[in-house]
Amino acid sequence: MNWGKSIVLVFILFAGFIGTMVFLMTRQHIDLVRDDYYQDEIAYQQHIDRLARTARLPQAPSLRIDPVRQEIDLSMPADWQQGTLTFYRPSNRQQDQRITLSPGQQHVSTAKLGKGRWRAQLNWSAGGLSYFHEQTFTKL
Structure with a gap:
C-alpha cells in the first residue's frame, strides 16, 4: 500500500469515528431537573x-x-x-422515591435505592409552619 491510499484510509477511519461519536452523543438521554421549571421558579421564595x-x-x-x-x-x-x-436522583428522575413519614418513625431503608449519588430531601411541618432539610449522600 502506498502513502496516498494510507492517508485516504486514515481520513475515512477518522470520519467514521467522528460520525459514530456524533450519533452516540445525540442519542444520549438528558433529564431536566423539573418539567415545570418556570412554575417552580415562581414558588422558590417559599422554599427560601x-x-x-x-x-x-x-x-x-x-x-x-x-x-x-x-x-x-x-x-x-x-x-x-x-x-x-x-430520595432525589439527579441523574435519573425515574428512580426518585417519596416516603411519607410518621411521627414515631426513626429509620428509613435505602436498600431499594440504586448505587450512586442521591439527595435526601426532608420536608416537614410543625406548628403550622413548613421546613426543609437536604443532605447529599452516595450509596455504594
Missing part, C-alpha cells in the same frame, strides 16, 4: 422561607446514613407533625 426557618431551629434535623444496615437514621425536632422524605 422554609430554609430560613430550618436554619433558626434550636434542634436541627439530622440524617445519618448507615451503609452497612442500608438505612437512614432520622433525628427530628420534637414537635414535628407530618413529613415526607424524598
Whole structure:
C-alpha cells in the first residue's frame, strides 16, 4: 500500500469515528431537573422561607446514613407533625422515591435505592409552619 491510499484510509477511519461519536452523543438521554421549571421558579421564595426557618431551629434535623444496615437514621425536632422524605436522583428522575413519614418513625431503608449519588430531601411541618432539610449522600 502506498502513502496516498494510507492517508485516504486514515481520513475515512477518522470520519467514521467522528460520525459514530456524533450519533452516540445525540442519542444520549438528558433529564431536566423539573418539567415545570418556570412554575417552580415562581414558588422558590417559599422554599427560601422554609430554609430560613430550618436554619433558626434550636434542634436541627439530622440524617445519618448507615451503609452497612442500608438505612437512614432520622433525628427530628420534637414537635414535628407530618413529613415526607424524598430520595432525589439527579441523574435519573425515574428512580426518585417519596416516603411519607410518621411521627414515631426513626429509620428509613435505602436498600431499594440504586448505587450512586442521591439527595435526601426532608420536608416537614410543625406548628403550622413548613421546613426543609437536604443532605447529599452516595450509596455504594
